[in-house]
Amino acid sequence: MALDFELSEEQKLLKKTARDVIKQFEPKRDELREKVMKRKEFPQEVWDALAQAGFFGSFLPPEYGGTGMGLLAMAFAVEEMSALGFGNALIILTTMDALCILKNGTEELKKRFLPKIADGTYKFCFAVTEADAGTNTCRIKTRAEKKNGYYVINGSKTFITGADVADYMLLVTRTISYKEVVEKGLPKAYGLSLFIVDTKSKGITLHALPTRGIEGMNQFTVFFDNVEVPAENLVGDENAGSMALFKALNPERILAAASAVGLSEYCLNIAVNYAQERKVFRDTPIGQYQAIQHPLAEVKIHQEAVRLLTYKAAWAYDKELPPVEVGAYTNMAKYLGAELAIMAVDKAIETLGGNGFSEDYGLAHLWEVVRLLRTAPISKEMILNYISEHVLGLPRSY
Amino acid sequence: MKILVTVKRVPDPDMKVRVNAEGTGIVEDNMKFVINPFDEIAVEEGLRIKEKKGEGEVVIVAIGPSVVQEQIRAALAMGADRGIHVDVDSYPDPLNTAKLLKAVAEKEAPNIVIMGKQAVDDDYGQAGQMLAAMLGWAQATFAYKVEIADDNSKATVTREVDGGLETIEIDLPAVVTADLRLNEPRYASLPGIMKAKTKPMDVFKPADLGVELSPVLELVRMEEPPPRKGGIIVETVDELLDKLRNEAKVI
Incomplete structure (x- = not known):
């Protein structure tokens, strides 16, 4: 009876910490958005807060200054961050690089770089x-x-x-x-x-x-x-370097999928809140109409499926299952994650009508972010190729 | 310096609470539960006192079914030293809560008990005062600022009272209840979460503490407040007075 979907006590606490760390920036959200989106300045304060809470060491073993909680821990953190509307690609990149060094680097390299990644000093x-x-x-x-x-x-x-x-x-x-x-x-x-x-x-x-x-x-x-x-x-x-490289790409895709799950939650929250308030005909909020409800319910269903797949991919990575198995779950999660996030933004825009295009809600801008997920870090087509070749055993097509 | 801090498990205040169809309680499916926010402030204050003293122990106590161990563990992850779980099937009323806490306080003999000023689920705000009375200790409720004397014999507590702040000096041991502005609680760091796994937690039944629970309150029915109606904008003061007098009938 090993199949257990219950989060452990420390995983629940970790999720809460991720939320608490990010929530402290809530009062400064507009200011931060302006800084990050308009001026394209790096949000160092968010990075520092995550570092202080120990997130950059979550996936590293204690001998290098980490807590050994696995990539799953970082997946939780990225999901929670994205759910609150704070994405950050450098977190994902630093994590993938650190794991690559951990799994392939010399002891000397690990000692030189990993503790300084764990404490947030180095960005990669x-x-x-x-x-x-x-x-x-x-x-x-x-x-x-x-x-x-x-x-x-x-x-x-x-x-x-x-x-x-x-x-x-x-x-x-x-x-x-x-x-x-x-x-x-x-x-x-x-x-x-x-x-x-x-x-x-x-x-x-x-x-x-x-x-x-x-x-x-x-x-x-x-x-x-x-x-x-x-x-x-x-x-x-x-x-x-090729084997180290190809294995290193998995964490990036897993965290991209986690960020897609979080982003879909962020969009759902905007859409559901709007649908509950907005009245067009009589005194009925538009959220009471099935035409508004059903698309959002569909997003929720897809979200849960991607969440499970993403956690499974992170679990497979942490358990060091055979590369093809890790690759399969990882690619599947990334594929479906991108589709989920695109769907979530689209349905949220549909719910908000004209407001879906207002800078105040930020949805139109998110469209670019989620659409990129279908293309990067690996394209949808290459994932389908991977699944066809390595999971279904069909001849390589390219 | 031994600091006893109480924590209660409550529904996440960020979530919408719904009353169940029978009117006997709230719908707990899909609810997240957290440490009562005022208790979290109490935990933080306990940790700060210990850190400032450079010595001491912060002991967490929670009352309820086994799930409350999650909240004890959360407080340990923030940095508290050990936990006490008083294992009862349901959450007792304030008087019985105070009885159980009195037994724990007598067993632990802390220099100070810090509690949240009230729990955000039932909002009684009574257990702290009752506990102090039963123990015959001083109390300082709605604390805004707490300072402990160097020899741990007294505490100076600034309290939030109607219309301002009041500063009192109390003898220790005492019961202090935390108000909102006492501090900003830290979050549990990941190393803190890992360390919490191995911190000790004792479990007691009321009988182990020599307490017999005798409920004094009965929950008759729970219902949701009536939905708020939209406001109106009146044109003149006369119209306002008219509506207050004849429609709202409040003047």
């Missing part, structure tokens, strides 16, 4: 995408070449979220070029290497991108011009 961004290599990571061109105890990095990355505020980035490079790998008949994913790179290193320049949908964060093209990275900053073995 993640750099894999290139102009000519998006979903197909094997084709990246950014090179790292070993010279006198350093790796010298040249190339560029794009769509790098938060590169301006992050202290470090987890960078995916090629230590053997794609061309060479193909010519020698090696596996295409061979020759990838991961590094922890100080974002203030000499030779790094940032070029801001005019993108939308990443709440309050800027995205950049990052150029690397002979950037020297100490050899000990290599995460995992040289050339064998």
